[in-house]
Structure formats: structure tokens, C-alpha cells
Amino acid sequence: xxxxxxxxxxxxxxxxxHVYVPEPELINDKxxxxxxxxxxxxxxxxxxxxxxxxxxxxxxxLMAMYLAVITYLIWKGIGIWGNNTTVxxxxxxxxxxxxxxxxxxxxxxxAVLFLxxxxxxTSINRFSEAMTIFAVICAGMFPLIHMGxxxxxxxxxxxxxxxxxxxxFRSPLMWDVFAISTYLSVSIMFWYVGLIPDLATMRDxxxxxxxxxxxxxxxxxxxxxNRQWRxxxxxxxxxxxxxxxxxxxxxxxxxxxFATSVIPGWHTTIFPPYFVAGAIFSGFAMVMTLVIITYWxxxxxxxxxxxxxxxxxxxxxxxxxxxxxxxxxxxFFIAWYSGNPYEASIFIKxxxxxxxxxxxxxxxxxxxxxxxxxxxxxxxNLAVSFIVSIFVNIGMWFExxxxxxxxxxxxxxxxxxxxxxxTIYDVACFVGSIGLFMTLFLLFLRYMPMVAMxxxxxxxxxxxxxxxxxxxxxxxxxxxxxxxxxxxVAELATKNGGR
Amino acid sequence: xxxxxxxxxxxxKFGVIALGVGVAGVAASVAGLFIxxxxxxxxxxxxxxxxxxxxxxxxxxxxxxxxxxxEWSIVIRRIPETLASAIPMMAILFIPIVLGMHDLxxxxxxEAVAHDELLKHKSAWLNPMWFTxxxxxxxxxxxxxxWTLYKASLDQDGGxxxxxxxxxxxxxxxxxxxxxxxxxxxxxxxSLDPHWFSTIFGVYFFAGSWWTTLACVVLLSMYLRGKSKxxxxxxxxxxxxLGKLMFGFTVFWTYIAFSQFMLIWYGNIxxxxxxxxxxxxxxxxxxxxxxxxxxxxxxFLVLIFRASKRSFTVMKIVASWFLLMEFVDLxxxxxxxxxxxxxxxHHGLHFSWQHLTxxxxxxxLFLWFVWNRLTSASIVPVGDPRIExxxxxxxx
Numbered sequence: 001x002x003x004x005x006x007x008x009x010x011x012x013x014x015x016x017x018h019v020y021v022p023e024p025e026l027i028n029d030k031x032x033x034x035x036x037x038x039x040x041x042x043x044x045x046x047x048x049x050x051x052x053x054x055x056x057x058x059x060x061x062l063m064a065m066y067l068a069v070i071t072y073l074i075w076k077g078i079g080i081w082g083n084n085t086t087v088x089x090x091x092x093x094x095x096x097x098x099x100x101x102x103x104x105x106x107x108x109x110x111a112v113l114f115l116x117x118x119x120x121x122t123s124i125n126r127f128s129e130a131m132t133i134f135a136v137i138c139a140g141m142f143p144l145i146h147m148g149x150x151x152x153x154x155x156x157x158x159x160x161x162x163x164x165x166x167x168x169f170r171s172p173l174m175w176d177v178f179a180i181s182t183y184l185s186v187s188i189m190f191w192y193v194g195l196i197p198d199l200a201t202m203r204d205x206x207x208x209x210x211x212x213x214x215x216x217x218x219x220x221x222x223x224x225x226n227r228q229w230r231x232x233x234x235x236x237x238x239x240x241x242x243x244x245x246x247x248x249x250x251x252x253x254x255x256x257x258f259a260t261s262v263i264p265g266w267h268t269t270i271f272p273p274y275f276v277a278g279a280i281f282s283g284f285a286m287v288m289t290l291v292i293i294t295y296w297x298x299x300x301x302x303x304x305x306x307x308x309x310x311x312x313x314x315x316x317x318x319x320x321x322x323x324x325x326x327x328x329x330x331x332f333f334i335a336w337y338s339g340n341p342y343e344a345s346i347f348i349k350x351x352x353x354x355x356x357x358x359x360x361x362x363x364x365x366x367x368x369x370x371x372x373x374x375x376x377x378x379x380x381n382l383a384v385s386f387i388v389s390i391f392v393n394i395g396m397w398f399e400x401x402x403x404x405x406x407x408x409x410x411x412x413x414x415x416x417x418x419x420x421x422x423t424i425y426d427v428a429c430f431v432g433s434i435g436l437f438m439t440l441f442l443l444f445l446r447y448m449p450m451v452a453m454x455x456x457x458x459x460x461x462x463x464x465x466x467x468x469x470x471x472x473x474x475x476x477x478x479x480x481x482x483x484x485x486x487x488x489v490a491e492l493a494t495k496n497g498g499r
Numbered sequence: 500x501x502x503x504x505x506x507x508x509x510x511x512k513f514g515v516i517a518l519g520v521g522v523a524g525v526a527a528s529v530a531g532l533f534i535x536x537x538x539x540x541x542x543x544x545x546x547x548x549x550x551x552x553x554x555x556x557x558x559x560x561x562x563x564x565x566x567x568x569x570e571w572s573i574v575i576r577r578i579p580e581t582l583a584s585a586i587p588m589m590a591i592l593f594i595p596i597v598l599g600m601h602d603l604x605x606x607x608x609x610e611a612v613a614h615d616e617l618l619k620h621k622s623a624w625l626n627p628m629w630f631t632x633x634x635x636x637x638x639x640x641x642x643x644x645x646w647t648l649y650k651a652s653l654d655q656d657g658g659x660x661x662x663x664x665x666x667x668x669x670x671x672x673x674x675x676x677x678x679x680x681x682x683x684x685x686x687x688x689x690s691l692d693p694h695w696f697s698t699i700f701g702v703y704f705f706a707g708s709w710w711t712t713l714a715c716v717v718l719l720s721m722y723l724r725g726k727s728k729x730x731x732x733x734x735x736x737x738x739x740x741l742g743k744l745m746f747g748f749t750v751f752w753t754y755i756a757f758s759q760f761m762l763i764w765y766g767n768i769x770x771x772x773x774x775x776x777x778x779x780x781x782x783x784x785x786x787x788x789x790x791x792x793x794x795x796x797x798x799f800l801v802l803i804f805r806a807s808k809r810s811f812t813v814m815k816i817v818a819s820w821f822l823l824m825e826f827v828d829l830x831x832x833x834x835x836x837x838x839x840x841x842x843x844x845h846h847g848l849h850f851s852w853q854h855l856t857x858x859x860x861x862x863x864l865f866l867w868f869v870w871n872r873l874t875s876a877s878i879v880p881v882g883d884p885r886i887e888x889x890x891x892x893x894x895x
Contacts, residue, residue, distance in 0.1 A: 270698035
């Protein structure tokens with residue numbers, strides 16, 4: 001046994017690993033802990049920039065229009081949409097699936113990437129968790145308003161005593177209710193648990209007044225003690241474990257809405273993982289869009305969400321885009337291979353029939369355009385990232401439109417084939433929901449710490465107990481050599497003039 | 500850290516035994532071929548797919564490791580790399596399948612195709628010539644990727660800086676890998692029942708393959724710990740991480756299997772449900788239930804605990820169990836189609852001694868090849884610049 005390995009073995013047995021392996025910096029300019037607090041807490045503490053007000057004005061106006069359109073829709077009935085007897089599901093479910101899909105990035109980043117020890121996620125997780133919640137809210141609106149009689153919404157719930165009957169448990173639409181409400185509640189819980197230490201930081205910085213009282217209330221008496229952190233980290237780990245299957249289950253069940261039927265183009269076994277990949281794809285694209293919009297408003301954030309994060313997100317966009325492309329390919333191949341004439345006909349019609357423009361928009365936006373990210377300089381270019389993310393958002397909307405409308409408009413019975421034309425109310429509901437989403441998001445930026453400060457601090461190089469600068473931050477946690485520590489203390493004492 | 504420290508010197512015994520067992524197995528298999536060639540080819544396909552799954556899983560392990568820039572798995576990397584490097588030998592071992600096509604695949608029967616509209620439609624894809632060419636295209640692709648990465652990895656041992664190269668090879672390779680493993684699963688397994696189809700089938704085979712490779716890596720590394728200094732760098736922390744992946748992919752396999760089953764059951768279209776019907780009659784229902792329990796329930800219940808993933812004994816047992824279950828899975832995929840080409844045969848389970856001989860034959864040769872490779876180089880990629888971080892892995 002060589003000396004080297006002998007030492008390693010010895011060290012391992014003792015459970016001490018005083019090896020510090022530097023990693024590429026996640027945060028620019030090596031900020032100290034305080035810089036991070038200042039940047040992030042500074043946003044809600046300060047005045048909003050002009051651009052924020054402009055965007056908020058537009059979003060709020062769209063949201064107001066949305067409410068007006070919904071009011072009219074409920075007054076008049078869903079006949080004001082373009083849905084017809086053949087295409088009974090159109091923009092409503094397209095929007096619903098699009099929004100639920102977008103709502104997947106948050107949990108993926110906070111749970112799955114956490115379990116995979118991806119430290120870079122800390123800069124964007126708060127952000128995308130918030131986005132998730134708002135996207136799920138937007139998604140939930142569409143099944144509700146599609147009912148027409150929204151006052152019967154509670155019929156969704158299994159209330160046997162008051163209803164004198166059960167809901168249809170065999171319907172995937174019913175499972176959607178359970179899956180999405182679970183997802184929403186767990187996402188809110190995850191988001192809130194993560195917020196607690198940061199709310200406490202903001203509380204400590206706030207001047208006495210109503211803001212401090214509210215922050216104090218919601219930070220649940222957080223003091224940042226050792227025991228609190230231990231409980232917090234355990235809770236975070238458990239929530240991450242619980243959320244991971246949820247990331248898969250929600251969009252799996254959304255895919256069941258289609259795939260359990262026997263409609264050509266809907267009934268195919270790859271739908272569950274294909275929908276999950278698509279959801280992550282669109283979710284990351286939306287995170288990208290929002291990050292870049294946030295850059296315009298708060299350029300100081302670039303220190304915390306930097307090129308490396310943009311690069312990584314673009315890689316995930318590219319990979320998930322290709323997974324979606326793989327599913328398109330499999331479906332097409334099996335449509336031919338199966339020898340099922342209905343299946344083959346629907347796929348040929350998708351590409352060459354009346355909706356060819358939607359199909360090729362989908363292929364272009366989802367499969368072709370993200371290929372630009374093979375080039376590293378493109379992955380870190382903000383303008384390119386922004387444009388591609390918008391294309392992906394559009395492409396994923398078209399994907400759901402293609403799936404829903406092409407299969408319905410031309411099914412088994414040619415005499416009932418019909419083309420779907422959206423009305424102004426379809427467009428207004430969709431655009432209005434974006435207004436609702438952006439309003440909520442901008443309010444989040446206005447009032448909440450947009451980045452998880454405590455987590456970002458945790459991945460800074462000098463938070464690593466083996467980093468030479470570690471003790472200088474006053475956060476030595478006893479892992480370091482006592483002797484080394486004593487030296488540092490002496491050094492600091494000299495620096496401070498012997499005090 | 501030097502490569503010499505991690506060489507398996509004078510450890511040829513395992514290889515010799517493997518070769519001996521393999522040759523004996525092959526000899527017995529050849530005898531089987533003459534005694535009952537119908538059973539032989541099916542047994543051979545099951546055994547071939549089992550070892551092929553491990554080699555392909557090794558290739559995936561290597562690719563994903565480079566792609567995501569993983570640190571924790573560096574000390575383990577040489578094992579999956581070596582497993583993948585055995586693919587060209589599997590290409591040779593594929594020859595009997597080409598020769599026995601007629602005994603395996605209904606679509607290779609001209610008279611069957613002539614009387615069957617669906618088979619006629621599919622014959623553009625499913626015909627003996629194109630099937631063989633495709634298979635060797637897959638082998639060519641996999642060999643190229645596996646050997647490029649294996650060679651680069653050895654260069655790294657010698658001090659060459661190839662980290663970026665390995666990553667840039669892995670990115671396009673992953674795409675080609677995904678497409679080729681899907682096509683191979685469609686060709687070799689799905690087309691056994693040529694009327695049946697499922698878009699998720701490629702993912703299903705992949706899920707089982709990667710799952711089995713994780714188990715194989717656990718077992719091989721445990722054996723190597725006793726023979727070399729691997730134990731000094733590969734600690735329980737690495738097994739803990741492997742255990743997490745084994746747990747995660749137990750769930751993933753189940754998710755994929757469930758997606759396929761659930762959608763076909765719910766849609767209830769006869770041309771799709773027939774595949775499950777064949778696996779729910781004549782005793783096959785017990786294999787189906789056993790597959791669910793053994794491939795999901797038991798591993799799930801055991802691996803969910805942190806303590807199991809951090810116990811050498813438990814990990815060893817679970818990993819061996821995984822290998823058994825992958826065999827059961829392939830047996831369950833392949834054997835019910837025996838009566839498609841042999842309509843007069845009985846419909847129940849066909850467990851013949853030939854399963855044992857072919858399994859041992861292919862497995863012996865596979866392990867002999869792998870062992871030869873393992874003994875010819877360092878078993879740890881000592882030249883990797885981030886190896887220190889991997890050695891000092893610690894689970895929170």
C-alpha cells in the first residue's frame with residue numbers, strides 16, 4: 001500500500017476530509033454573504049424601476065380584461081368560444097396543459113435537482129417555485145371556466161353525503177383534480193418552507209412597522225439556530241423526496257386525459273414520459289424568459305444568476321427538447337409500423353393536412369430551433385436565450401394544440417369532420433391568463449426575496465468548511481482543525497488591532 | 500496517485516474460470532441446438548438480451564457520467580466503461596440469432612407474410628436482410644462509442660487531458676444511443692409478436708437495462724474490492740449513491756411498465772391487449788405477478804431505507820436479486836411468444852435446461868472478456884483531474 005492511499009484510508013476512517021476541491025464559481029465577483037443579502041433584500045425594500053411599472057401596468061390591464069371576459073363567458077356560456085360539436089376541446093385544454101407544463105420546472109429545480117446535488121439550482125429555485133404556483137393557478141382556471149357553470153365547481157370533489165353520489169373515479173379528469181390540487185399544495189408548502197429563513201433575514205432588516213410585523217409573522221420566529229437549521233434541512237429533504245414523484249405524476253395524469261381514450265393520435269403508450277419531458281422543457285423555457293425579463297428590471301441580479309446558470313438551463317432545454325423530438329419520432333414510426341390506418345392517417349394529416357402550419361410550427365420551435373444550443377457561445381448569449389425560450393413557449397403551446405385539435409377535428413367519422421376556428425374570446429382568455437400570470441409574478445418580485453439567499457450563501461466557496469477563507473466569515477462550524485482555527489482567530493485579532 | 504496501485508496483477512483466475520465455464524456452457528448449448536433447436540434459439544435470445552442489457556447499460560452509464568460531469572462516479576467509471584467495451588463480442592454472439600431468425604420471428608416466414616396483410620405492410624422494415632443489416636449498424640455505432648470512450652479513458656490514465664473530449668463525444672453519442680437502443684428493442688424484442696406495437700417499448704427495455712447494470716456494477720466492484728485496492732477509494736458513500744440510483748430506477752422502470760400496461764388496459768383495444776392476455780394465462784400470470792413484486796415491490800421496500808443502501812451485505816443481496824429479476828423480465832417478454840412460431844407447442848411456461856446452458860455460455864464469455872480488460876488496465880481512472888473529489892464523496 002502506498003503512502004498516499006494509506007493516508008486516504010486513514011482519513012476516511014476518521015471521517016475527516018480536509019481536501020478542498022475548488023469548483024467553478026457559481027456566483028460572480030466572489031461576494032461576501034452580506035452582498036447577497038443586500039442585493040436580494042434590496043429589491044423589495046427599494047423602489048420599483050420604471051420598467052416594472054410599465055410591465056405591471058400592461059399585465060394588470062390584461063388581467064382586468066381576463067376577468068371581464070370570464071364574466072361574460074360565464075354570463076353567456078362557453079358557446080362564445082370557437083369549440084364546436086366535433087372539436088369539443090380546443091384552446092381551453094391547450095392552455096390548461098400548457099400552463100400545467102410550465103408549472104413543472106419549479107418542482108424539478110427545487111426537488112429533482114436538489115436530490116441530484118446540482119448546486120447551481122439555488123440561484124433560480126425560488127423564482128421557479130413561485131412561477132410554478134402561478135402557472136398552476138392559471139392552469140386551474142381553464143377547467144373551471146370550461147364548465148360554464150362555475151358555481152358547480154365543487155362537483156369536482158368527492159362529497160358523497162351532500163351530493164348523494166360519488167364522482168367518477170374512473171375518469172382521468174377526476175385524477176387531474178387530485179393530482180393538481182396535491183401538486184399545488186405541496187408546491188406552496190415547499191416554497192414557503194424555503195422562504196422562512198429569508199423572510200427572517202428581511203424581517204431583521206426591516207424598520208419597525210407593519211412590514212416588519214408581517215415578515216415577523218410569516219417567518220415563524222426563525223432565529224437561525226443550529227437546531228432550527230437541522231429541522232429545516234430535514235424538512236426540505238423530505239419535501240424534495242415527496243415532490244419528485246409529483247413532478248412525474250401530474251403530467252402523467254394530464255397525459256392520461258388523452259391517452260386513456262381510443263382517439264387516434266391520443267392513445268399511445270409513450271404519452272406519460274413524453275408529456276413529463278415536454279413539461280420540463282416548457283417550464284425551463286418559461287424560467288428563462290422570466291429570468292431575462294428580470295435582468296432588464298434588476299440588472300444587479302446578474303451577479304447571482306449568471307452565465308453558468310443560463311448555460312445549464314439552456315442545456316436542459318436542449319436535452320428535454322430532444323426527448324420530445326424522440327417521442328414525436330416514435331409516434332410517427334409506430335403509426336406506420338402498427339399498420340393501423342386511423343393512426344397513420346392522423347399522423348399524415350398532422351403533417352400535411354389542414355393543420356400543417358401548427359404541426360410544423362411545433363417541430364420547428366421544439367426540435368429544430370433549440371439545436372442552436374450546441375454552440376456554447378449561443379447558450380450564454382442572453383438575446384439568443386430569450387428568443388429561443390419564446391420559441392419554445394410557442395412551440396409547446398402548438399404541441400398541445402396539435403394533439404388536441406387535429407385528433408378531434410378528423411376522427412373516425414368523416415361526415416362529422418370540422419375545422420376549428422378560434423374566436424376573439426379564445427384569444428382573450430389565453431392572453432388574459434398570461435396577464436394574470438405576469439401580474440402575480442411581478443408582485444412576487446415586488447414583495448418577496450426572489451432568490452433563496454440562505455441557499456445561495458450555502459453554495460458559496462467560502463461556505464465550504466474546507467475553504468481556506470471559511471472562518472473569516474465568522475461561520476466556522478467546528479469541522480475545521482482546531483489549530484488552524486486558532487491561527488485564523490489570531491490572524492483576525494492582529495488585523496483588528498489586537499481587540 | 501498512480502495507475503500501478505490499482506492494477507489487478509496476477510488475478511487471471513477469475514478470467515480463466517469464466518472462460519472455462521463459458522466454453523462449457525457454449526458446448527452444452529451447441530448440444531442443445533441439436534437436441535431441440537426451437538427451444539435453443541428462444542433460450543439463447545433471453546440469455547443474449549440479458550448480457551446485452553448489461554453492456555448497453557454500461558454504455559449509458561459512461562455517457563451520462565461524462566455528459567453531466569458527474570464527480571461521485573469517477574472512481575466507479577472504469578467498470579461500466581469496461582462492460583460497454585464488450586459490445587463487439589456481443590456482436591459476434593448475435594450471429595446465432597441471425598441464423599436462427601426463422602425459429603424466433605414469425606415475420607421471417609415468407610408464407611406467413613404472404614397471408615397476412617399486417618406482416619406484408621411491415622415487411623419493408625421486418626425482413627431478414629434489413630433486420631441483420633440494422634443489427635450490425637447498431638453494433639457498429641455502440642462499438643465505436645464504447646471503444647472511443649474506453650480508449651480516451653485509458654489515455655487519461657496516462658496523463659492526457661481528455662475530459663472535454665469525452666464530454667463532447669458523449670453528447671451526440673447519447674442521441675445516437677437513444678435512437679439505436681429503441682430500434683434494437685423494437686427489432687429484437689417487440690417484433691417477436693409482430694402484430695403488436697407500443698411506442699414506449701424502447702424506453703422500457705432501456706429502463707431495465709440501466710437498472711441491471713447498476714446492480715452489476717455493485718457486484719463487480721464488491722468482488723474487486725477483495726482483489727485490489729479499489730476498496731481504498733470506493734467507499735460506502737459510493738454504494739449509497741448507487742443504491743439511490745437503483746431505488747430511483749426501480750421506480751422509473753415501474754413507471755414505464757405501468758404507463759404501458761395502464762394505457763393498453765384502459766384503451767382495451769384487442770390488438771394491443773392480446774400481448775398482456777398472453778402473459779395472463781397458462782401460468783404466465785404468476786410470472787407477471789412475480790415480476791411486479793420482485794421488480795418493484797421488494798426492491799422498493801428494501802432500498803427506501805438509508806441503512807440498506809449503506810450496508811455492503813444488503814446491497815450485495817439486492818444487486819443479485821436485480822440480476823435475477825432482469826432475467827425474469829426478459830423471460831417474460833420473450834418466452835410467451837414461443838407459441839407464435841411454434842403453434843403446436845404447449846402454452847405454459849417453458850423452462851428448459853437450455854436457459855441455463857445459454858445463460859452460462861454467453862455470460863462466461865462476457866465476463867471473461869470483461870475480466871481481461873479489467874486486468875489489463877487500472878481499475879480506477881486515476882488520471883481524472885477530479886478524482887480526489889470523487890474519493891472524498893460524502894452523503895449529507
